[in-house]
Amino acid sequence: MSEKAEPKKRNVVVFACNECGQGAMNTAGVARMGYDAAIKIVPLQCSGQASPLMIMDALKNGADAVGVIGCCIGACHFVNGNMLSMHRIKLLKKLFKEMGYSDQQINHYTARAAEGETAVGDFEDIIARLKQAENKAGTLPKEW
Amino acid sequence: MTETIKEEPSTRDESEKKASGREKPRIGVFICHCGHNIADKVNVDKVTEFAKTLPNVEHAENYMFMCSKPGTEIIKKAIHEKGINRTVVASCSRTQHGPTFARTIEEEGLNRHLHEQVNIREWCSWVTKDKNDATEKAKQMVEAGVNRSRKLEPIETRKISTTPAALVVGGGIAGLRAASDLAAIGVKTYLVEKEPTIGGHMTQLNKTFPTQECPQCSISPLTNGVANNKNIILFTNAQVKTVEGSIGNFKIEVELTPRYVKDNCTSCGDCSKSCPVEVPSEWDSGMSMRKAIYKPFAQAIPATYVRDKKACIECMTCVNICPAKAVDFSQKRETRTFEVGTIIVAAGYDEYDPSEISAYHYHQAGYEDVITQLQLERMLVAGSITNSQLLRPSDGKIPKRVTMIQCVGSRNDQVGNKYCTGVCCMFAIKNATILKDSYPSMDVAICYIDIRTPGLNSEEFYKKAQEKGVKFIRGRPGEIQRDPITGNLQVIVEDTLSMTPLKLKSDLVVLSAAMVPPKTIGNLGSALHVLRDKTGFLKEFHIKMNPVKSSKDGIFLAGAIQGPKDIPQSVAQAGAAASLAAAPLVRGFIEKEMLVPRIDYDLCVHCGLCISACSPVAIYQDAADGKIKVNDIACKACGLCQAACPTGAIQLKNFQEDQLHDEIVALAETPKEGGHVHE
Numbered sequence: 004m005s006e007k008a009e010p011k012k013r014n015v016v017v018f019a020c021n022e023c024g025q026g027a028m029n030t031a032g033v034a035r036m037g038y039d040a041a042i043k044i045v046p047l048q049c050s051g052q053a054s055p056l057m058i059m060d061a062l063k064n065g066a067d068a069v070g071v072i073g074c075c076i077g078a079c080h081f082v083n084g085n086m087l088s089m090h091r092i093k094l095l096k097k098l099f100k101e102m103g104y105s106d107q108q109i110n111h112y113t114a115r116a117a118e119g120e121t122a123v124g125d126f127e128d129i130i131a132r133l134k135q136a137e138n139k140a141g142t143l144p145k146e147w
Numbered sequence: 148m149t150e151t152i153k154e155e156p157s158t159r160d161e162s163e164k165k166a167s168g169r170e171k172p173r174i175g176v177f178i179c180h181c182g183h184n185i186a187d188k189v190n191v192d193k194v195t196e197f198a199k200t201l202p203n204v205e206h207a208e209n210y211m212f213m214c215s216k217p218g219t220e221i222i223k224k225a226i227h228e229k230g231i232n233r234t235v236v237a238s239c240s241r242t243q244h245g246p247t248f249a250r251t252i253e254e255e256g257l258n259r260h261l262h263e264q265v266n267i268r269e270w271c272s273w274v275t276k277d278k279n280d281a282t283e284k285a286k287q288m289v290e291a292g293v294n295r296s297r298k299l300e301p302i303e304t305r306k307i308s309t310t311p312a313a314l315v316v317g318g319g320i321a322g323l324r325a326a327s328d329l330a331a332i333g334v335k336t337y338l339v340e341k342e343p344t345i346g347g348h349m350t351q352l353n354k355t356f357p358t359q360e361c362p363q364c365s366i367s368p369l370t371n372g373v374a375n376n377k378n379i380i381l382f383t384n385a386q387v388k389t390v391e392g393s394i395g396n397f398k399i400e401v402e403l404t405p406r407y408v409k410d411n412c413t414s415c416g417d418c419s420k421s422c423p424v425e426v427p428s429e430w431d432s433g434m435s436m437r438k439a440i441y442k443p444f445a446q447a448i449p450a451t452y453v454r455d456k457k458a459c460i461e462c463m464t465c466v467n468i469c470p471a472k473a474v475d476f477s478q479k480r481e482t483r484t485f486e487v488g489t490i491i492v493a494a495g496y497d498e499y500d501p502s503e504i505s506a507y508h509y510h511q512a513g514y515e516d517v518i519t520q521l522q523l524e525r526m527l528v529a530g531s532i533t534n535s536q537l538l539r540p541s542d543g544k545i546p547k548r549v550t551m552i553q554c555v556g557s558r559n560d561q562v563g564n565k566y567c568t569g570v571c572c573m574f575a576i577k578n579a580t581i582l583k584d585s586y587p588s589m590d591v592a593i594c595y596i597d598i599r600t601p602g603l604n605s606e607e608f609y610k611k612a613q614e615k616g617v618k619f620i621r622g623r624p625g626e627i628q629r630d631p632i633t634g635n636l637q638v639i640v641e642d643t644l645s646m647t648p649l650k651l652k653s654d655l656v657v658l659s660a661a662m663v664p665p666k667t668i669g670n671l672g673s674a675l676h677v678l679r680d681k682t683g684f685l686k687e688f689h690i691k692m693n694p695v696k697s698s699k700d701g702i703f704l705a706g707a708i709q710g711p712k713d714i715p716q717s718v719a720q721a722g723a724a725a726s727l728a729a730a731p732l733v734r735g736f737i738e739k740e741m742l743v744p745r746i747d748y749d750l751c752v753h754c755g756l757c758i759s760a761c762s763p764v765a766i767y768q769d770a771a772d773g774k775i776k777v778n779d780i781a782c783k784a785c786g787l788c789q790a791a792c793p794t795g796a797i798q799l800k801n802f803q804e805d806q807l808h809d810e811i812v813a814l815a816e817t818p819k820e821g822g823h824v825h826e
Contacts, residue, residue, distance in 0.1 A: 032266075040276075044270050047786065077673075117678070
């Protein structure tokens with residue numbers, strides 16, 4: 004009896020900034036670096052534009068995980084948007100933990116536009132962390 | 148679900164169609180095959196059928212190359228015949244052909260911001276293995292694009308006048324060329340050089356390949372011309388500290404290190420003759436000594452002497468001896484601020500320091516006869532300390548056997564850099580040829596990995612060197628060994644063509660060191676806010692289509708700061724940078740799209756969080772009426788204010804939270820015919 008289960012169809016919403024975030028994803032595409040089809044990119048102007056409201060909105064509407072990808076720390080094209088975003092996600096993680104859920108569903112990353120592998124590495128990490136959260140049954144319930 | 152597409156011809160009035168954005172959205176979806184790039188992975192027909200089921204989609208179509216002339220004609224036709232008032236094109240990235248389609252709809256009278264680009268190539272077909280997955284993902288992305296498109300609004304474009312001046316950073320061949328080209332167009336140009344003299348690395352060279360011309364003679368019209376040009380304001384011993392603003396209006400702060408010698412210096416050289424301090428000359432790559440008060444070289448421009456404060460022992464001899472009373476130790480660091488419209492960065496390169504490679508023992512005691520190509524050039528140049536003779540640094544004898552080692556710091560995974568510097572093959576061949584011409588009995592060998600001589604006249608130059616008897620040995624030397632008793636050097640290398648290990652007895656070893664980014668690039672790069680490549684060079688906007696522009700608008704790159712280059716390439720790029728930098732200044736204005744936030748004063752509670760979040764300081768509280776307002780010109784449309792606002796009062800146009808909500812919904816769930824969002 005084969006136990007070949009249908010691979011789980013996930014939807015991971017990734018907010019990407021207009022500079023290094025989307026740039027790295029374009030570079031990854033040009034270099035044909037494959038990654039999980041679950042990754043769905045929402046182009047923003049800056050990673051600091053991804054408000055907690057939008058992150059929770061994505062999770063509420065069925066996303067399995069959310070990633071926010073900005074420029075490297077110190078290289079934000081809008082000075083400090085990536086720092087704001089990073090701190091915001093740290094706070095959100097705390098909130099998730101206090102509520103009793105895994106804090107691995109939401110993550111902040113940085114990427115470099117010239118290096119597609121940075122974005123692909125971020126995507127792989129999002130999926131790995133999501134799987135970890137799922138195995139521990141700690142993900143946010145789909146129905147609120 | 149049946150198709151909701153309406154086949155009836157549009158009865159709309161032409162002027163009404165030139166959308167104000169307030170009318171009911173009629174969306175046209177156009178899916179590109181991109182040849183095989185998209186269509187091989189994504190079932191474009193299925194995606195097109197799916198798009199037709201989405202609300203407000205009046206037309207959906209796919210075509211082989213949407214960006215081609217027939218492709219854009221399809222879009223125009225749909226706008227005419229079906230009254231489409233906003234478009235979604237699912238093809239490549241926003242940066243590549245987003246502007247193409249925006250222009251297309253603009254030609255039909257629609258605002259360019261009513262176009263939404265969906266990137267199903269880089270973000271879907273090129274990165275997804277499974278065809279079904281790719282098709283499903285493309286459906287979601289198209290729905291997300293349609294959802295976003297529904298609430299797009301037109302954005303007006305405003306003209307902003309530009310400051311008619313330019314800044315050139317770096318006074319090497321590229322910077323000089325760019326500055327003199329800008330000045331010739333009539334643009335006031337500030338040239339900032341960190342060294343006390345202009346001319347850069349080119350003035351250090353002995354000959355230039357492949358014609359063996361004298362670089363001093365080639366560059367001196369340029370250095371003199373720049374120094375005497377009324378349109379050029381020259382700052383030497385100066386560094387760019389801060390750069391504020393954006394294209395059209397940059398505010399620059401330059402820090403000037405004092406020369407300690409006033410402009411009335413007659414360049415007589417009495418100070419230098421009497422100075423008791425000697426340090427290795429940077430300009431001579433350490434091959435000769437200079438005084439603490441000095442002029443880097445006889446033809447240096449500006450001709451004013453300069454005092455090296457670190458080396459100076461303050462004996463005051465020069466102050467007392469100067470007949471013009473020009474030496475002034477009381478000079479202080481100064482900062483100058485000025486405004487420019489555009490910037491050209493031509494900061495050049497540094498020679499790689501081979502002491503990092505321990506096996507070559509560069510700069511180690513007993514290995515004085517291991518030098519770099521630049522040091523060799525400094526020895527051979529006219530008027531050098533050796534009187535243009537090649538003498539070994541250890542004992543001053545003419546070497547009988549010279550071995551050159553290529554790719555020192557280039558093409559190496561372990562140490563140095565991975566990239567090929569590209570010019571080392573040519574300058575090693577050039578120097579080997581010069582040595583063969585001057586000393587016919589000298590044994591000159593070049594140890595190379597590959598000889599790279601692209602372009603006109605280069606291969607011929609290489610062949611000529613072979614005919615003259617320069618030996619070419621294919622192999623990267625593993626070590627330079629020194630006999631502890633005789634002190635003789637030998638280069639250990641495997642000739643990989645004949646598979647024989649060799650020990651090359653060498654009297655002089657010359658390392659062809661790579662070109663690396665200048666040490667000062669860190670500070671400069673962060674002041675300019677431009678992207679850098681992982682090698683450290685400044686990154687161009689697009690490697691093929693826009694190699695002259697930097698990642699930031701209004702900042703252009705020229706010469707080796709963008710990557711290793713030879714002189715003609717640097718000059719060519721400098722010319723291109725000058726014309727690009729001059730364009731907005733000659734025109735007198737740039738156009739800025741008013742993609743700025745809008746404030747709903749019914750929701751605003753005057754908390755000021757948006758003011759503290761705004762990095763370009765574009766939001767302020769108006770003293771007159773106490774309202775929070777946005778400075779549209781300074782705004783960079785980052786949307787940080789939107790995320791900071793607790794009430795959702797401030798919303799960036801076309802990135803509004805409700806709009807992004809619609810987009811997120813489509814991406815977060817599996818695609819559903821008819822879409823997730825209904826008005």
